Amino acid sequence: MATRTGAAAPTLWRDLLAIMAGNTLVGMAISFTAPLLALVLEARGYSAFTIGLNSAVASVGIFLTAPFLPWLLRRFGPIRCIQAGTVVVAAALLSLTLSESIVWWFVIRLLIGIALSVPFVFCEAAVNALADDASRGKVIGIYGTLFSAGFAAGPLVLAAVGSQGVLPFAVGAAILVLGVLPVGLAVNADRAMSISNEIRLPMVWTRAPLPLVAICAYGFVEVALFGLYPVYGLSVGMTGAGVGVEIAILLAGSCLLQMPIGWLADHLPRASLLLACSLSSVVLILLLPLATQDTLVRWAVLVLAGGTLGGLYTMALVLLGERFTGADLAVANTAFVMFFQIGAVAGPSLSGLGMSLFGPFALLPTLALALGATAIVHLARSRRGASP
Known part of the structure; x- marks a missing residue:
C-alpha cells in the first residue's frame, strides 16, 4: 500500500x-x-x-x-x-x-x-x-x-x-x-x-488484473458511447439537440457521483464496490431503451449511468494505488493508460461493427457485454481465492 x-x-x-x-x-x-x-x-x-x-x-x-x-x-x-x-x-x-x-x-x-x-x-x-x-x-x-x-x-x-x-x-x-x-x-x-521495487509492465497484470480489465471496459464504453450514441439516438427518433442533452446529462452524472463513490471506497470493500459499479452500469445501460415514457425517469437513469461508469474509473484507480507505491505507480499507471487505449480503440470498432450487422440497437447490448467482463474477472478470481 x-x-x-x-x-x-x-x-x-x-x-x-x-x-x-x-x-x-x-x-x-x-x-x-x-x-x-x-x-x-x-x-x-x-x-x-x-x-x-x-x-x-x-x-x-x-x-x-x-x-x-x-x-x-x-x-x-x-x-x-x-x-x-x-x-x-x-x-x-x-x-x-x-x-x-x-x-x-x-x-x-x-x-x-x-x-x-x-x-x-x-x-x-x-x-x-x-x-x-x-x-x-x-x-x-x-x-x-x-x-x-x-x-x-x-x-x-x-x-x-x-x-x-x-x-x-x-x-x-x-x-x-x-x-x-x-x-x-x-x-x-x-x-x-x-520509492521503487523496479517492477515491469507484465508484473502489473499479475498483481492487479481487475483494475486493468475495468479501465479497458471503461475506455471501450466511454469512447464508443460518445462516438456512436448520436447515431443510436437519431435512429430512435431523437433530435441532434436531444442527443446532446443526454450526453451532457451522462457527463453531469459522472461529475456528481465521483466523490460519493470515492467516500464509499474508504468505508467498503473496494473490489466489491467496483463490481457494484460494473453491474449497475450494465443494468442502467440496458434500461435506457425502456425508460422512454417519462423524461425525468430517463434523465435519472442517465445520471446514474454516467455516475456508475465514472465510478468504474475511480475504483480502478483506487485499487491500483492499493497495490503499488512510489515510482512503481508510474509503471502501473502506464499499463493502466495502455489498457484504456486498447478499450478506446476496440470500443468504437466493435460497437460500430455490431451496429452495421444488427442495426443501431446493437450499441447498448455491446456496451453491456464489455462492462460484464469486469464482473466475470472479479467473480472468477474470487472463486479461486485470488486477489483482484
Missing part, C-alpha cells in the same frame, strides 16, 4: 490540488481540441475515415512512450515531466496551423499522443502516491470529479471560440500552458514517487 510522504496534511492537500488543477485544464484542452481538429479536417473536405484515423493515431502514443517512462521519472522527476509533456503538446497544437498537409497533421497528432501520455501517466500516479490509503477513495473521487468537470467544459469553450482560423488553436495551447502553472506547487510529488 502507498504510504505517507511525511509532509503535513495541509501541504499534501496543496500538492494534490495543484496536480488536480493542472490535469483538469489538460482534460479541458483535450475535449476542446479533439472536436476542433475533426471540424477543421471536415471543413477541408477529408472523409470521416481519414478524420477517425487521424484521431486514432494519438492513441498509439502511450505504446511508444511506455518503455521510456521509468527512465524519465528517475532522471527528471514527475513534476518536470508533467510540465515538459504539457508544453510540448501546446507547441505541437500550435504547429498544426503551419501547414494544411494531411501528412503533417498525422505526424503532429502522433507527437501530441506521445507527449500527452506523459502528464496523463504521471498526474494519476502522483495523486495516488501522495494519497494516504485511508482516504484514497476520497482523493481519487475529487480527482475524477475535477477532471470530468474540465472535460465537460472543453466543448463549451469551443462553442464560444469557434473553429475558424488560428484563434482556437491559440486558446487550446493557452489552456495547456495554464495547466503547467499549478503543478509546480506540488513540491512533495518527487519524493512520494522516489
